Amino acid sequence: MLESMNSKITDNIKSIVIRQYLQGKARDDIARDCVLGAGTVSNIVSEWKVNLEQYIVNDLRELALNLRRSSMSPVQCSRGFMMVYLLERFGVNEDNFENFISSFYLHCERIDGLDLVMVASYLTDLLSFSKIVPFSQLEKYIEGYEPIMTLLSVLSLQTATKTEIVEVAKYLIFSKLDKKS
Numbered sequence: 001m002l003e004s005m006n007s008k009i010t011d012n013i014k015s016i017v018i019r020q021y022l023q024g025k026a027r028d029d030i031a032r033d034c035v036l037g038a039g040t041v042s043n044i045v046s047e048w049k050v051n052l053e054q055y056i057v058n059d060l061r062e063l064a065l066n067l068r069r070s071s072m073s074p075v076q077c078s079r080g081f082m083m084v085y086l087l088e089r090f091g092v093n094e095d096n097f098e099n100f101i102s103s104f105y106l107h108c109e110r111i112d113g114l115d116l117v118m119v120a121s122y123l124t125d126l127l128s129f130s131k132i133v134p135f136s137q138l139e140k141y142i143e144g145y146e147p148i149m150t151l152l153s154v155l156s157l158q159t160a161t162k163t164e165i166v167e168v169a170k171y172l173i174f175s176k177l178d179k180k181s
Helices: 011-022 027-034 038-051 054-070 074-089 094-110 116-132 135-143 146-157 162-180
Strands: none
Touching (some): 011 027, 011 054, 027 038, 054 074, 074 094, 094 116
16 A cells, blocks of 8 residues: 555654665565555655765665674674674784684683683683783792692592682682782
8 A cells, every 4th residue: 555645654654664774675575564655665765864974874784784694683793793803902813713713612622621611711810810920930830839739639539519629729829829928
C-alpha cells in the first residue's frame, strides 16, 4: 500500500527507515516493511544524509554491510578492534597478528598445567613482581627461596589446589619482601 502524497510520515517511521538503511537493507525491502513507496524511502534517507556529513553515513552503512556479510555482531567487531589496538600498542606488526596469537597459544598450550584463562593474570603478577626484582636478577633471587619451594612442593603433593598453592606462594614471597624492605 502506498502512502498518499498528503499524509505526514512520523518521526518514528523515519527512524525505522534510517535504522534499516544503516543495517544494510535494500530500499525495496525497507519500503515493504514500512509500507512506504520506494521513492519515499529514498527521500527519507536523502533528507537524513543532508543533515549529516555524507561520509559518516556511507561509512556506517558500509560497516553494517560488512558486519552482516561476516556474520559478526557489533560487539564482536569492537572486541576485535580492541585486540588489534592492544597488539599494535605492544609493537606487534599488523601483518604478524595471526602468527603472534597462534604461536603464543601453542606455546602456552604446551606448558603442562598452564590455565590459558589465567595467563593474563599471571603476566600481570609477573610484571608487578619485575618492578621489585628485575628479570636479570630473577635467577639469583629465586635461589634464596629454596625453603619456600620445598614447602610448595609438599603442598602440591597434598590435597592443596593450584589456586591455594599460588596464594601461599604469594604470601610467603611478599612477606619475605616486606622483611627485606
